[in-house]
Amino acid sequence: xxxxxxxxxxxxxxxxxxxxxxxxxxxxxxxxxxxxxxxxxxxxxxxxxxxxxxxxxxxxxxxxxxxxxxxxxxxxxxxxxxxxxxxxxxxxxxxxxxxxxxxxxxxxxxxxxxxxxxxxxxxxxxxxxxxxxxxxxxxxxxxxxxxxxxxxxxxxxxxxxxxxxxxxxxxxxxxxxxxxxxxxxxxxxxxxxxxxxxxxxxxxxxxxxxxxxxxxxxxxxxxxxxxxxxxxxxxxxxxxxxxxxxxxxxxxxxxxxxxxxxxxxxxxxxxxxxxxxxxxxxxxxxxxxxxxxxxxxxxxxxxxxxxxxxxxxxxxxxxx
Amino acid sequence: xxxxxxxxxxxxxxxxxxxxxxxxxxxxxxxxxxxxxxxxxxxxxxxxxxxxxxxxxxxxxxxxxxxxxxxxxxxxxxxxxxxxxxxxxxxxxxxxxxxxxxxxxxxxxxxxxxxxxxxxxxxxxxxxxxxxxxxxxxxxxxxxxxxxxxxxxxxxxxxxxxxxxxxxxxxxxxxxxxxxxxxxxxxxxxxxxxxxxxxxxxxxxxxxxxxxxxxxxxxxxxxxxxxxxxxxxxxxxxxxxxxxxxxxxxxxxxxxxxxxxxxxxxxxxxxxxxxx
Numbered sequence: 001x002x003x004x005x006x007x008x009x010x011x012x013x014x015x016x017x018x019x020x021x022x023x024x025x026x027x028x029x030x031x032x033x034x035x036x037x038x039x040x041x042x043x044x045x046x047x048x049x050x051x052x053x054x055x056x057x058x059x060x061x062x063x064x065x066x067x068x069x070x071x072x073x074x075x076x077x078x079x080x081x082x083x084x085x086x087x088x089x090x091x092x093x094x095x096x097x098x099x100x101x102x103x104x105x106x107x108x109x110x111x112x113x114x115x116x117x118x119x120x121x122x123x124x125x126x127x128x129x130x131x132x133x134x135x136x137x138x139x140x141x142x143x144x145x146x147x148x149x150x151x152x153x154x155x156x157x158x159x160x161x162x163x164x165x166x167x168x169x170x171x172x173x174x175x176x177x178x179x180x181x182x183x184x185x186x187x188x189x190x191x192x193x194x195x196x197x198x199x200x201x202x203x204x205x206x207x208x209x210x211x212x213x214x215x216x217x218x219x220x221x222x223x224x225x226x227x228x229x230x231x232x233x234x235x236x237x238x239x240x241x242x243x244x245x246x247x248x249x250x251x252x253x254x255x256x257x258x259x260x261x262x263x264x265x266x267x268x269x270x271x272x273x274x275x276x277x278x279x280x281x282x283x284x285x286x287x288x289x290x291x292x293x294x295x296x297x298x299x300x301x302x303x304x305x306x307x308x309x310x311x312x313x314x315x316x317x318x319x320x
Numbered sequence: 321x322x323x324x325x326x327x328x329x330x331x332x333x334x335x336x337x338x339x340x341x342x343x344x345x346x347x348x349x350x351x352x353x354x355x356x357x358x359x360x361x362x363x364x365x366x367x368x369x370x371x372x373x374x375x376x377x378x379x380x381x382x383x384x385x386x387x388x389x390x391x392x393x394x395x396x397x398x399x400x401x402x403x404x405x406x407x408x409x410x411x412x413x414x415x416x417x418x419x420x421x422x423x424x425x426x427x428x429x430x431x432x433x434x435x436x437x438x439x440x441x442x443x444x445x446x447x448x449x450x451x452x453x454x455x456x457x458x459x460x461x462x463x464x465x466x467x468x469x470x471x472x473x474x475x476x477x478x479x480x481x482x483x484x485x486x487x488x489x490x491x492x493x494x495x496x497x498x499x500x501x502x503x504x505x506x507x508x509x510x511x512x513x514x515x516x517x518x519x520x521x522x523x524x525x526x527x528x529x530x531x532x533x534x535x536x537x538x539x540x541x542x543x544x545x546x547x548x549x550x551x552x553x554x555x556x557x558x559x560x561x562x563x564x565x566x567x568x569x570x571x572x573x574x575x576x577x578x579x580x581x582x583x584x585x586x587x588x589x590x591x592x593x594x595x596x
Contacts, residue, residue: 199440204506204509205427205456218442219442219443
């Protein structure tokens with residue numbers, strides 16, 4: 001086998017894995033898809049049913065009486081916590097990258113960059129434990145009540161400040177987890193921008209900020225979009241940290257940014273034990289359906305970002 | 321020769337050389353006058369006691385072998401060297417009699433534009449590239465901007481080629497077009513002086529000829545200083561030529577005199593191809 005064939009094989013194996021996983025999930029979750037129908041996505045009711053009663057047949061599937069699965073609250077929790085994280089992480093990450101690339105002398109840049117990158121290397125369970133032990137008491141006792149008092153007039157910022165477990169806490173900890181990703185990528189892209197661009201702008205009398213804002217940053221837009229896609233994927237799928245700080249809300253939608261939530265990934269972990277109690281297996285298959293939906297949402301977010309990127313390209317930076 | 325000081329050993333002919341006489345300003349108004357200019361990269365001196373007067377609305381060429389300091393000299397004229405750390409300048413440079421080190425750098429660079437060796441369009445549309453300088457200088461009005469862009473592109477002889485594709489990326493242009501775009505971009509802020517640092521070194525003869533024609537059109541309205549490796553180019557376009565060698569200005573005179581009857585042996589050697 002020559003090199004070309006070998007690499008082609010490897011590449012197709014990698015591509016094939018995605019197809020295999022999604023197919024497996026779909027096949028395994030199929031009884032749940034049949035049983036739950038569309039209200040799986042539109043209702044807030046995750047109920048295993050009566051575990052002590054005899055199974056009954058519904059829509060051709062064996063299930064426990066009163067079993068019902070609707071995961072709208074999970075979808076909302078996942079998307080909202082990711083949204084909060086991305087909205088915070090992109091400006092923070094780009095700002096940090098600009099600082100590292102433009103303001104720091106090269107000697108210090110290497111050291112500070114190393115620390116930023118090490119942030120990305122911390123296992124997420126450590127973030128979770130730190131969030132649980134340090135962040136939540138601070139947020140729940142000090143910051144959130146203060147925010148309710150001063151920013152309560154903004155929609156979703158008022159109401160009950162909660163205990164510190166919840167949407168905003170998840171968003172903040174997720175932000176910390178994805179900022180290093182964005183910072184490292186954008187910093188590298190900024191540092192490798194041709195010096196000629198900088199010179200060209202400076203020679204026209206542009207200030208440092210103008211050079212950065214209207215010449216250098218547009219040049220790294222592609223890289224930023226790519227890094228944001230990766231970061232979104234990480235935030236959507238984050239499991240352990242979120243499990244420890246989300247409050248594990250069941251069957252209700254968040255009513256403000258402090259509300260407890262659950263995300264799809266952490267819900268699968270937290271509910272697997274009890275789902276295994278279901279002798280009909282429908283609960284586990286419904287969890288598989290949660291996984292399937294999470295997979296499809298990740299793929300969809302990816303796809304949308306790529307379309308946006310393509311659109312941007314057509315607008316402007318089509319290279320030679 | 322034997323063991324001698326730095327100043328003497330670096331001169332290939334063996335004798336100590338110094339720049340042109342550096343008397344008081346001449347009666348005819350020079351656009352830029354330079355006196356006793358020394359330039360250092362940290363401790364290393366790269367320009368020695370440069371003195372010359374650049375006449376207004378003429379083309380001045382600077383020639384000399386690589387590393388002789390001509391580009392460095394050009395970059396002192398709009399203070400571009402200040403973006404490089406550990407650089408230091410001594411001496412006087414005056415633009416219309418005003419000390420350039422005393423004026424705001426933004427103001428100076430608006431008055432003294434620059435075009436680089438390798439074309440460096442921004443990752444933006446053709447329109448936005450040309451409008452960049454004007455926008456930086458506070459022009460916001462869309463109609464005015466459009467006017468500035470058209471005028472600049474016309475002056476850079478690029479308008480007819482790009483007028484239907486102003487929204488396209490600047491990277492869609494050919495190398496020669498990109499360089500003319502960079503000239504248009506420099507022209508958009510209406511500079512009094514344009515510095516060109518080997519603008520044609522990456523271009524083919526046809527694109528080079530277009531840029532040289534362009535220089536003749538522009539010189540009616542601004543002062544042009546061009547650094548070139550190409551002596552034929554200097555001979556073709558320049559009204560006067562300065563010859564740099566090892567950080568010193570060896571000779572500065574009318575181009576015909578420089579090429580036909582140079583007064584210094586080093587100039588003659590370089591021009592006749594004996595070294596460099």
